[in-house]
Amino acid sequence: MTRYIIVRILQALPVILAVITATFFLVRMAPGGPFDSEKAVMPEVKAALEARYKLDQPILAQYFSYLSDLREGDFGPSFKYPGRSVNELIAAGMPITAELGLYALIFAVLLGGVTGVIASLRPNSWVDHIPMTLAMIGICVPSFLLGPSLVLLFGVHLDWFPVSGWGDIPGDKVLPSITLGAAYAAYVSRLSRAGMLEVLSQDYIRTARAKGLAEWRVITRHALRGGLLPLVAFMGPAFAGLLSGSFVVETIFQVPGLGRFYVQAAFNRDYTMILGTTIFLSTLIVIFNLLSDVLAAWMNPRIRSDLLDHD
């Protein structure tokens, strides 16, 4: 297992380098540049700006100079926000988005996991149908609809929670977390139900039951690990997706997170910011995919039963 993890980490480097290279050239192919604006900028001014940010150099020279800066951990200055470095912008937004993502994921796993597992134990009964219907609604209500609805109900009319902000007024973290988590809760719920149903029909569960183990023990000790397997494969990309998908929620609730930077950088053609956030995101994706693969291997019932034999 240790060797597997080391190999995967070594594989991560070329992956990230490939992402950097592809992104670097892709963003420059997109029409429009960082210094285009609605009121035409004098050609002299534009040339001065491009020289300032080395955009007048040959593209390969820019690429290698970017890589060499990157080796020292320098993502470069933001084009859109002069006077701010990309490192600084990421450092400002990242903890907030991570916190938002974490709360959303906890909400999703708790609500989705519990309802999914319960539903799988009594398929086609009311404990199955009601949570599954709710999950379906959760999937089909997008955050740009759920967010404003929650705000109007709990923020404006009931006045229980603030309508915007993050960490400024007590309770302002609740609505964004639930909004972001809701869609994922629905996915988690359906995937865990399906996974559990799959496992519960397996032989080793029947064996365990036949051995006379109590039902709850069968479920917690044997079924859960295998049953939550598809969920684990989903979680890696889901966490990375939470970070990039938080754009809508951050916009609705005025949360000063990284998601807004990530999407807006693309629209602003803020080359360094696009690259910085992409590198950051790709590192996260690699890490979380690795974690979820490791976890999946560990939870694999085959491996698990081998381990049990040695107990």
Next chain:
Amino acid sequence: MLTLQKIPRSIFALLFILLASCSVQEGNVDSGNRLGILHYGNGSEPQGLDPHVVTGVPENHLVRALFEGLAVKNPYTLEPEPGVAERWEFSDDKRIVNFFINPRARWSNGDPVQASDYVWSWRRALHPEMGNPYSYMLFPVKNAEAFAKGQISDFGKVGVKALDERTLEVTLNEPTPYFIQLMDHYSTFAVHPPTIMKFGASTDRYTKWTREENIVGNGPFVLTEWKLNRRIVVEKSSTYWDRNKVSLNGVVFYPTENSVTEERMFRVGQLHYTASVPLDKIPIYREMENTPYVQAPYLGTYYYLLNINKKPLDDIRVRKALSLSIDRDKLASTVLQGTAVPAYSITPPNTLGYDPPKLFGYDPEKAKQLMTEAGFPNGKNWPGIEIIYNTSESHRKIAVAIQQMWASTLNIQVTLSNQEWKVYLDSVDQMDFDIARRGWIGDYVDPNNFLDLFISSGGNNSTGYADGIYDDLVLRKATKASSRELRYQIFHRAETMLMQAMPIIPIYTYTSKHLINPSVKGLPSNLMDSLNLKYVWLDNLKKEER
């Protein structure tokens, strides 16, 4: 399994704390009224606070709170009044202006503001390496343009001189009636030279001098907190020369990018003032008693650019037919909810006493006839054209309505192409379009600012329109006019020429739209939507003081 069992309890505890901690508490507006703090929806996170680097409306509000120009606009009349300069004097030929700096004018660190600071700052604002997008605000100054374009490198040749510590002499290329107005534009503001030099070279765009712990300004307020994408807090300056007139103790600026969210923040009492109002909410606010909704004419025009090099728009009859078949009144009263004034020319009405010509109106019959003459009777042989616009709810609504007006009146096919912002800018720049949506907001109140858009070499022309006579009227004849009246007559002639050629389809004149809490006073509507925080006060505060 250990972890799986432990997590839930701590999470429930966490959720419980979150839920329990939410209790009804005093909103921003109430606390602001008590403490004299204005909570201001500012539209978006500013790019920065360096007057020689930034562009944009939110930046403008912030920079003008922290810095002050030689002259400032009175928010009620828009006429210039003393700022850093207590008075100014024009020479007889109107080519030289002397600014006399107020001896009480101070930087926020206590240093006096000197004439030499302006010479230093204007060199910085104009320097080619600075890449200041608004350097052209200083181009009326002698040799400023040549210096900014790198044609001369000796700043001594530029027409700005410190005669002594308190007197600034500015030499102009030619008489420029609106020059004093430009002194309220942030691009002409002075910055504090020792502070800039402490953090880098004089022309470095990329330093930390504008951070809350470093910045030194000369405006009515000083920066105390700058939380990225969260808020910017300024408080009353103790060194500002006219501090006795400042009644707010502070202002909190919020980057309210989403106007729907902003409206909700206003509704629950988190904001005194919103940067905009969602169109669909306007009828509801209009019907309220004591409505907080405030709408006023705004110095800007919304129009469509026509690419007159492309068929079929190279035919003036087609251009006219398209313009005549837009029912602007209906558009303004329905889709735009009465928030727009129909426009039939490029300059907004009553621009400092100037009114543009109105050569046409809504005339579908004439439009049909013109199309027949152009060879497209009832849409026959029509090759199809495309309207491009950048992604925005209101641009979409207008385009959809106009598309249908053209289809039903002229029976022609028009496609819409919604483009992402930078793609749209690129298309306009390359003139890769048939029809493109465009808006122009005046930088200063003068017809010149609108009419010089369409001179042949104009960077914002983007239509292919080029007429030597028009150029001559706008660039030369108007500047040499001996009186305002004569000058406006020349502009009127030029604008008549422009609208006869119809390289653009004017659609409407903008209005400014805000929600303003009734406790906010001294924030009058004006044509520039210009904010002068010095004049603003909160009603509750005054009551308590009384």
Next chain:
Amino acid sequence: MTERQHFEISDLDSGISLGKDAWIRLRKNRLAVGGLVILVFFFVIALLTPWIAPYDYEIQDLDLGATGPSLKHWLGTDIFGRDLLTQIMYGGRISLSVGFLATIVALVIGVTWGSIAGYIGGRTDAVMMRLVDILYALPFMIFIILLMVVFGRNMLLLFLAIGAVEWLTMARIMRGQVQTLRQQEFVEAAVAMGLSRSMILIRHIVPNAVGPIIVYTTLTIPGVMLLEAFLSFLGLGIQPPKTSWGLLIAYGAETMEEYPWLLLFPGFFLATTLFSLNFLGDGLRDALDVRSAKD
């Protein structure tokens, strides 16, 4: 040897009867049949829309503006005075085709990619999955902006672009399934019987992974429909006056306080489609599941 393997081996060359079996089981599931009927109904409506729509979808009545349901306009009108029912019918054509086409693209690529990677394993698996990682990390917005610029505004390309992004998660899920199944006795038995790799993949592994695939597919379709709305909202998708359910909902959400019907009716049609899909998906999964079939 358990009963499952008996089933696998005895059923090797009777694929047709498996399909028939599944159909018979599906027909017994009332919810699934209901879902199927509704979906077919929506598809038929979508196909016939140009002929049966009550109004021309471009015709506006600006003076009328947004009005609630009435006899003349059953579901009301939007701010341009356009008939909402007509909008929904035309929107359905786009949403249904985007949803299904993009999902099929994602399904085909994802299942193929994931099962090959999972089954072969080793270095091939590593290279294939790292490629997935790279594609995950590329900035999606830039990717779409470029596609729009390079290929122009083509609906078909929009489907492909969306499908080309959505397959990644599908591939990861499929690979995980295959890795688990690969070690099971019935696969080992098939290997022992000398069946070719592709044969084992197609006949034994993919059918056994069908449950999670169907569930994920029914989740992907709504996801794709909403992604299309998000892209169109940002100006990277379909162009007005064309519309889709997702777009109608996105615009409706902005005015949910003033004109609630503009949100409720399109939302109702999208939700109905999703529920039908979901019930059909569950039914299909149960019907096709070789294991539960033997239970």
